[in-house]
Amino acid sequence: MSERPQLPERLRAEFSELLTHYPERQAALIPALHRCQEELGGWLTPDTLEALAEFFGLEPVEVFGVASFYPMFQLRPVGKHMVAVCHNIACELRGAEDVLREACRVTGAKPGQPSSDGRFSVMRVECQGACTAAPMLVLDGVFHENLATADVARVLGSVR
């Protein structure tokens, strides 16, 4: 018999404070999902979702239902570094597909799947709000804007 998964104490403490911002407990769920993804390995494992369900007094399937609605939440293993390339219209007009292709070439990853060495995931994403600085990519949450295709290797090299 396996133990029911639990959140680490420091996250429980953090989330208890978060709850004070809202009249109802569930409102803290999405911020908590973010923190778990950041702190617990870059993606939301079934154990993490179950632990969150326990904390919030929800069914695991309810937590999964929320998490799966939001593109920023990863429900499958991801590479150590996350590369998100905007492919929406303003970036498209200034070379997003070239940036994406170059990001795939440099990392050896296919869009949506981790590279075989597990170092990178490359994702196509919708508009990130950097339209006047297109094209762009997001590396581990940090925006890299006004990219030329030739810049991609240097940007990704910064974490290699």
Added chain:
Amino acid sequence: MSATPLKREVYLLSRIDLPDSHTLSVYKANGGYQALEKVLTGGFTPAQVIQLVKDSGLRGRGGAGFSTGLKWSFMPDVAKDARPRYLAVNADESEPGTCKDRVLMEKDPHGLIEGILVACYAMRVKTAYVYVRGEYRLSYERVAAAVQEARAAGLIGQKILGTDFACDIWMHKGAGAYICGEETGLMESLEGKRGHPRPKPPFPAGSGLWKSPTTVNNVETLCNVPFVITRGAEWFKSLGTPKSPGNILIGISGHVERPGVYELPLGISARSVLEECAGGVWKGRTLKAWIPGGSSTGLLPGAKIDVAMDHDSIREAGSMLGTGAMIMLDETACTVRAMQVISRFYDHESCGQCSQCREGTQWLAQIFARLERGQGRMEDIELLSSLANGMAPAKTICALADAAAIPTHAIVKNFRAELEEHVRLGRCPLGSAHEAAELEEAHA
């Protein structure tokens, strides 16, 4: 266009080039928190603040252009309604082309906070949430830090500026869904649920967050408020046009020399934004098409660039002001490819509640993709129109379906020849159907 030249005066972005513009000390040294002081200690009743905002003619900058003062007046009377009440600040900014709220949050977060506090005073709200899209890390950090500074300085919390006014502001991070920018989707998301928009009525002022009276306002809207308070309604109306007063942040992107976010009076001619601010179409090329207000406003022909950027003029020209996000396409761009990209976005972002939208956005995306690949049929053009007619107006819970249908109607109306040419040639005449398809499939 109006005969008298529009008055030019920068206020929204007046501080952003100052070093440390995001800090309380710089904000205060440059006129900050005077509006709050004026309403709290200058004998303004909440009703008078609402009246002032109404008189100014300020219209929401989140896309719909609704009167801000009027919206605030829909909040029920506190004497008759004891429920808690909320302000939800819409910082989800996800309409493709739009990146103006980000400038305000990164560079002038106290301006937003002051706007929030004045709005809360006017509507007798004690709790505001700033719903920031999850990808805007720096915006979130800057506003969060400013909230802390303001709290420490007695500007947020109990007894603000020594008065009986109490107000809390909490930060809340979204997780990457366009639909959560729709005001009722935002409320569901803030409650920790899937971002499924709610049917209206009830309207948020009657039943919003946790079934309590709620107002949703855009970041830029709220950033206008302190200036309306300190400088007055007449000053505000001296900028822009009679029906669309004030300045607007216009982001111009795509095929221009200097993409950027520019603060301009409403009613400015689109040509002057393109030529004077953005340095014209890049590489000496000509303008083929442009989008006036984000991806959900219809593409206009490049020749129709002498249009004033205000709500009525753009509607007359056959499109919408939307978020004032101009996206420019030069002569080498393919409008069918542009619609392939835009329709793919709506397909991805439809929440799936309403079948018209869920199915409609998927069909539009597939049809634009096959037209662009040269595999379309002439009947597809009629099919696009009939699908779009099946989706909007007012056929679904929220306006995401409209956002997909409107640009579809626009391309059929304004660029029909280009659609037909794709079918006739069996390929994209501009050769822009690149290997993207392969990479897209890998992602699916």
